[in-house]
Amino acid sequence: xxxxxxxxxxxxxxxxxxxxxxxxxxxxxxxxxxxxxxxxxxxxxxxxxxxxxxxxxxxxxxxxxxxxxxxxxxxxxxxxxxxxxxxxxxxxxxxxxxxxxxxxxxxxxxxxxxxxxxxxxxxxxxxxxxxxxxxxxxxxxxxxxxxxxxxxxxxxxxxxxxxxxxxxxxxxxxxxxxxxxxxxxxxxxxxxxxxxxxxxxxxxxxxxxxxxxxxxxxxxxxxxxxxxxxxxxxxxxxxxxxxxxxxxxxxxxxxxxxxxxxxxxxxxx
Amino acid sequence: xxxxxxxxxxxxxxxxxxxxxxxxxxxxxxxxxxxxxxxxxxxxxxxxxxxxxxxxxxxxxxxxxxxxxxxxxxxxxxxxxxxxxxxxxxxxxxxxxxxxxxxxxxxxxxxxxxxxxxxxxxxxxxxxxxxxxxxxxxxxxxxxxxxxxxxxxxxxxxxxxxxxxxxxxxxxxxxxxxxxxxxxxxxxxxxxxxxxxxxxxxxxxxxxxxxxxxxxxxxxxxxxxxxxxxxxxxxxxxxxxxxxxxxxxxxxxxxxxxxxxxxxxxxxxxxxxxxxxxxxxxxxxxxxxxxxxxxxxxxxxxxxxxxxxxxxxxxxxxxxxxxxxxxxxxxxxxxxxxxxxxxxxxxxxxxxxxxxxxxxxxxxxxxxxxxxxxxxxxxxxxxxxxxxxxxxxxxxxxxxxxxxxxxxxxxxxxxxxxxxxxxxxxxxxxxxxxxxxxxxxxxxxxxxxxxxxxxxxxxxxxxxxxxxxxxxxxxxxxxxxxxxxxxxxxxxx
Numbered sequence: 001x002x003x004x005x006x007x008x009x010x011x012x013x014x015x016x017x018x019x020x021x022x023x024x025x026x027x028x029x030x031x032x033x034x035x036x037x038x039x040x041x042x043x044x045x046x047x048x049x050x051x052x053x054x055x056x057x058x059x060x061x062x063x064x065x066x067x068x069x070x071x072x073x074x075x076x077x078x079x080x081x082x083x084x085x086x087x088x089x090x091x092x093x094x095x096x097x098x099x100x101x102x103x104x105x106x107x108x109x110x111x112x113x114x115x116x117x118x119x120x121x122x123x124x125x126x127x128x129x130x131x132x133x134x135x136x137x138x139x140x141x142x143x144x145x146x147x148x149x150x151x152x153x154x155x156x157x158x159x160x161x162x163x164x165x166x167x168x169x170x171x172x173x174x175x176x177x178x179x180x181x182x183x184x185x186x187x188x189x190x191x192x193x194x195x196x197x198x199x200x201x202x203x204x205x206x207x208x209x210x211x212x213x214x215x216x217x218x219x220x221x222x223x224x225x226x227x228x229x230x231x232x233x234x235x236x237x238x239x240x241x242x243x244x245x246x247x248x249x250x251x252x253x254x255x256x257x258x259x260x261x262x263x264x265x266x267x268x269x
Numbered sequence: 270x271x272x273x274x275x276x277x278x279x280x281x282x283x284x285x286x287x288x289x290x291x292x293x294x295x296x297x298x299x300x301x302x303x304x305x306x307x308x309x310x311x312x313x314x315x316x317x318x319x320x321x322x323x324x325x326x327x328x329x330x331x332x333x334x335x336x337x338x339x340x341x342x343x344x345x346x347x348x349x350x351x352x353x354x355x356x357x358x359x360x361x362x363x364x365x366x367x368x369x370x371x372x373x374x375x376x377x378x379x380x381x382x383x384x385x386x387x388x389x390x391x392x393x394x395x396x397x398x399x400x401x402x403x404x405x406x407x408x409x410x411x412x413x414x415x416x417x418x419x420x421x422x423x424x425x426x427x428x429x430x431x432x433x434x435x436x437x438x439x440x441x442x443x444x445x446x447x448x449x450x451x452x453x454x455x456x457x458x459x460x461x462x463x464x465x466x467x468x469x470x471x472x473x474x475x476x477x478x479x480x481x482x483x484x485x486x487x488x489x490x491x492x493x494x495x496x497x498x499x500x501x502x503x504x505x506x507x508x509x510x511x512x513x514x515x516x517x518x519x520x521x522x523x524x525x526x527x528x529x530x531x532x533x534x535x536x537x538x539x540x541x542x543x544x545x546x547x548x549x550x551x552x553x554x555x556x557x558x559x560x561x562x563x564x565x566x567x568x569x570x571x572x573x574x575x576x577x578x579x580x581x582x583x584x585x586x587x588x589x590x591x592x593x594x595x596x597x598x599x600x601x602x603x604x605x606x607x608x609x610x611x612x613x614x615x616x617x618x619x620x621x622x623x624x625x626x627x628x629x630x631x632x633x634x635x636x637x638x639x640x641x642x643x644x645x646x647x648x649x650x651x652x653x654x655x656x657x658x659x660x661x662x663x664x665x666x667x668x669x670x671x672x673x674x675x676x677x678x679x680x681x682x683x684x685x686x687x688x689x690x691x692x693x694x695x696x697x698x699x700x701x702x703x704x705x706x707x708x709x710x711x712x713x714x715x716x717x718x719x720x721x722x723x724x725x726x727x728x729x730x731x732x733x734x735x736x737x738x739x740x741x742x743x744x745x746x747x748x749x750x751x752x753x754x755x756x757x758x759x760x761x762x
Contacts, residue, residue, distance in 0.1 A: 069760045079680045082758050086678035087750040127666055134673035141681065258666035262649050262659070262709045 003228050010225055013218040017184040018211055020111050021203060023177050025118075034122040035113035038129055039106050042159055045094040046102045071095060072155030073137055075145030079152070089137035090130075095157040105159045112163070112170045119173050121261040128169065128259040129162050132248045135255075136161020139247025147227070150235045161244035164219075165252030171212040172256045178205040219245045275327050279334055282320030285313050286341045317341045325354075332358050336365065345372055410443065410458060411491070428487055433480060435471035462492040469501065478508040500535040507539045515539055530560045534569055546577050564594030572603060580610050591623075598627030602634045609641070612727035618645045649709070660713045663705045664698070667742055671697035674749045693748035700741030707735025 053059065053067045070083055073092040077083035084091065096102040117125040140161065145152045182203050219242040226236035226243075318341045324334040332355050339351035349372050355365035406415045412426035421431045421440075431440045436453035443458045456464045465487040472481035482505035488495050489502070499522050506515035519536040522529070533556035540549035553570035560566050571586030584607045590600040605620030621638045628635035653659040671694055679685035686694075706716050711731050712724030725731045 066760055070757055077758065078677055080758075081678075081680040081685060082756055084752045085680075085750075085755055086674045086676075087752055089674075089677055090750065124666065127670060131666065131670045131673065134670060134677060137677060138673060138681070141677065255666070255669065258662055258669065262653070262663070265649060265653060265659070 006225050010221050015185055017186045019182040019184055021180040021182055023179045025115055025174055025177050032114040032117040034125045035117050039109055042094055042106060046096050069155055072157045074155045075141040076152035078141050079145045089134055092157045093133045093159050093162055101158060105163055109163050112167050116166050116169045119264055120259050124259045124261060132165020132251045133162035135251025136244040136248035140241055140244040143243040147230045148235050156241045156244060161248035164245040165248035167212055168249040168252035169256040171209060172253050175209045177208040179208050179211050181206045181211055216249050275324060278320055279324045282317050282324055283337050285317035285320060286337050314341045330358055348372060435475050462488045462495045478505045481505045497531045500531045503535050512539055512543045530556055530563055534565060537569055541573055549573050564590040564597050568600045580607050596627060598624050599634060602638055614645055614726050655712050657714055660710055664701045667701040668698055671745055671749060678749055690749060693745040697742050697745035700738045700745055703734050703738025707731045707738055
């Protein structure tokens with residue numbers, strides 16, 4: 001793809017931000033225990049990390065980096081069979097860089113997770129989340145670990161890969177749903193523009209496939225840009241691990257069938 | 270105020286006064302003998318006093334109002350005043366004259382009578398001045414003896430002339446086929462014992478046992494040989510707490526002629542309700558000896574044995590009850606419970622289905638049957654529940670997680686996976702299979718090959734297998750994920 005067109009597309013897509021508010025699908029089960037539990041663990045881990053690492057006396061970015069590095073997903077280490085190995089895929093999924101990172105991920109998890117858990121049941125939802133996390137890690141390791149030696153040592157953290165999988169599972173299950181979405185405009189700090197979000201006053205009932213495909217296509221464009229940059233510069237300076245998003249989404253979309261509760265097939269839900 | 274309004278007020282006052290009287294029927298004729306039965310006559314009297322006082326304030330010359338007011342006054346002096354007013358207006362008024370004479374006798378003989386005693390005016394026969402004619406007697410509908418039209422019960426045969434509607438609790442004349450208040454079908458009094466038996470059953474269904482017992486006593490007056498009369502009376506007595514009295518009556522009946530199964534069942538039931546288990550069991554066993562081919566006797570004994578935690582002993586009796594009477598819904602329900610207790614899932618399912626089909630949809634047992642069926646029946650259609658496809662589908666998810674983890678742990682090189690890792694993967698397959706077999710596919714093809722056609726039949730076994738499988742899978746994940754022997758390289762800054 002023409003790099004200029006790619007950048008234009010990315011800037012354009014980056015400026016539109018969709019915030020899901022609600023959908024119309026009635027819940028068949030009761031409380032989504034697994035979604036709430038995963039959310040709770042993420043929050044607790046973040047609080048614990050905040051107090052033991054970020055807010056320690058004399059804490060610096062370097063010290064925090066050193067403290068958390070072994071628990072983050074480092075493609076080179078995984079490929080070399082060093083560090084925590086596959087366990088780092090799991091630990092990194094419960095670490096978040098800051099409060100905004102945590103809140104954004106947890107909001108999406110709560111919105112989509114509950115609905116997907118409704119069709120999988122709690123235990124299977126937990127397994128699906130785990131599976132998507134590993135899928136995200138796998139794709140991230142393959143791309144980041146093999147394309148550029150420098151990027152192979154940049155650690156990844158956050159639950160977004162697994163959550164992208166849950167969102168993709170939602171798309172697979174409820175593609176006929178509409179999501180009430182608050183459309184926002186935002187600048188792209190990654191592109192040197194000052195970061196801000198400007199919500200538009202019009203909430204829209206978007207088809208779920210529009211909402212979700214927009215997110216995945218944006219990630220795909222970013223991934224394409226990364227590959228172009230690697231070709232030209234040998235490194236890609238992205239703050240967002242889009243490969244993990246795409247890997248998680250692929251896992252959720254392609255493998256949700258294996259995690260559906262039998263009630264779905266018995267016509268009880 | 271219009272004259273018609275005064276008349277309406279008067280009518281209302283008279284009705285309230287009638288309601289406040291103890292044994293006086295209040296209307297002009299029995300056909301109109303409709304008033305709300307009162308549990309608190311004082312309230313009626315007070316209300317009547319208010320209304321009638323208003324009438325005489327509006328119309329001082331209203332003789333009827335003065336007469337009725339005298340019946341609801343508590344104080345003798347006030348009663349006298351009212352009656353004297355009547356005589357001022359109508360010097361020849363006989364009820365007022367006799368009422369005054371009665372008052373004079375009372376005053377001379379004793380202190381004032383209790384509040385709810387019949388007033389001297391009523392006793393003197395002037396309670397209903399509007400119908401105060403020579404014709405104030407009528408033959409009893411049952412015994413044809415002459416009674417006052419005011420009577421609610423015949424003094425000769427002791428049968429009632431008004432009944433309480435089981436539905437709305439208002440009293441209705443016995444000649445009415447339907448309740449005058451709510452139109453509930455009361456029945457035809459000419460059917461005599463059947464009429465009262467129907468009413469008594471309705472009272473019993475409404476748990477108005479006192480009224481039921483009283484009504485069964487009317488049946489006894491009319492027909493002491495009415496079928497199961499004493500059984501019903503015994504039940505009503507027991508419900509009222511007179512269990513021993515009921516037991517004595519039923520025992521006496523059995524001594525007189527032990528030919529009635531219902532008597533045995535009622536007696537056993539009372540023993541059962543009063544937790545006299547041995548006596549209940551002995552009674553039911555005696556009933557079974559006398560009536561060995563009746564489903565009710567088998568069911569009663571079986572249910573008693575279930576209640577005293579002897580399900581193994583109960584099973585043959587309940588099963589026999591369903592054989593003797595295949596339409597006995599409750600017997601099927603209890604049989605299903607027994608099968609479920611003995612972990613015979615398939616048989617329990619069948620029995621619950623029968624019970625659900627036979628019992629009334631509104632009954633608790635039918636609802637419970639549906640509930641249990643939902644739990645017992647397999648999650649999936651048989652094709653899926655017993656097929657390879659669903660087993661593979663459900664197993665693959667948890668297995669793939671372990672495979673991915675193992676692959677990541679081996680640096681994406683399968684040949685780096687150690688023999689412990691391969692063992693863990695194998696363990697994860699076993700764990701996933703057992704977990705699925707114990708949770709949603711207890712009759713999957715592998716389980717059928719391993720343990721037979723019935724699969725994992727009991728719920729305890731399923732829980733155990735599922736738990737063990739889950740633990741195996743977790744252990745496999747732990748083995749794969751634990752970074753044993755892996756070094757932490759230098760962290761790049």
